[in-house]
């Protein structure tokens with residue numbers, strides 16, 4: 167079964183093709199990601215209408231590239247006939263439907279994406295229907311104008327090529343990215359766990375979903391941290407999620423982005439801040455006389471000296487000790503802002519690295535502490551990290567180490583999983599894999615068996631109900647993604 171997946175929820179336009187095989191393995195045939203970072207950078211954040219425009223511009227070239235890389239792009243055998251400018255679409259669909267009728271309907275589907283329509287028409291004329299079985303598309307959560315471009319594009323392709331379209335939740339996609347190829351997560355099955363062993367072990371456990379090689383055991387606690395989301399999710403098994411807590415204001419990535427804007431560092435803030443912090447940290451580590459460790463509380467006055475290191479910058483850890491699993495990052499950002507306001511331009515320049523170190527540490531302290539507490543409370547056997555902020559080296563390292571030391575204390579084995587960095591930030595590969603899991607779980611209960619291609623489209627139509635009745639289509643990207651939960655039998659929750 168081959169799946170074409172489309173992701174346009176924010177500022178990355180991405181299309182991937184994934185081939186899932188009958189033995190449960192899969193091949194990622196392509197995963198093209200085009201980032202709009204440069205376009206949004208001057209604004210210090212994503213501008214929804216600009217994102218919509220860029221998705222319209224980018225989708226067709228990316229589709230072409232993705233199909234090309236997957237070796238699925240073939241010139242059409244049915245050139246335009248001279249009579250009336252009409253031509254046959256394909257052998258199957260040619261009987262009654264002419265191109266003109268199809269084109270008319272495409273115009274309706276892409277009514278609000280005229281620029282995309284203009285590019286799509288010649289493409290559909292020029293190339294054959296590719297050999298794929300299903301189209302998957304992110305239908306939320308995300309920026310509404312951006313999401314609609316992808317959704318309508320998927321609908322248009324599904325309609326023209328007569329393929330089922332499966333809506334996929336973006337946050338679930340981030341979680342499922344943990345099942346994408348991940349060389350750094352090969353974890354041996356036995357205690358005692360030593361870091362060196364963990365890092366070098368070639369063994370893979372086979373447990374969980376349909377034989378996908380995975381080091382993930384359930385229940386799992388998933389920390390999803392990105393530019394738009396910060397959620398702590400209890401995953402009882404594949405497809406079953408419960409949100410334990412989430413941010414009450416800014417997402418973690420958003421806080422990084424806002425701090426970077428405040429410090430005039432550029433966009434997106436996460437990678438820049440972590441780079442600056444890492445530089446200072448390594449300088450401190452290599453220093454013969456490192457500064458005294460920070461003493462808690464308050465914001466001490468600026469002090470000249472050792473590179474302005476963080477003993478003089480102390481930021482709060484919002485909601486660190488609250489009993490719930492919620493987060494808050496706007497307080498952290500505001501505390502940083504108040505501190506920055508007390509500084510002269512020269513002081514700010516000098517202290518910027520120290521602010522980055524402390525801000526990153528404050529965010530990580532809260533994220534890691536709550537994740538570990540949830541893992542203990544719910545008896546997690548795996549901790550999963552994902553989303554754009556999961557690309558942060560210090561967060562990856564800290565959560566990994568803390569998980570393993572928790573394993574030693576608790577005496578039970580707790581695995582840790584994080585996708586490779588390229589699959590942490592938005593990409594369509596994770597959407598394709600989520601769709602593959604859902605599609606296959608339609609047919610399988612308790613094991614994996616051969617999937618007959620002919621069976622797929624009618625059964626998948628069940629998932630399209632969701633499409634029509636889902637909260638997203640009622641307007642508004644603000645909906646509870648739990649609502650589109652699908653269990654292993656693909657019953658809609």
Ligand code: ADP
Nearest residue numbers: 176392393394419434436437554555557558592
């Ligand atoms: P979303 O799914 O919300 O659209 P992504 O998953 O693409 O977002 O994540 C983008 C976010 O990740 C941005 O806010 C960016 O600052 C943050 N990010 C990326 N790399 C890092 C990093 N190394 N450290 C911290 N944050 C990061």
Ligand code: MG
Nearest residue numbers: 176177393592
């Ligand atoms: Mg993004």
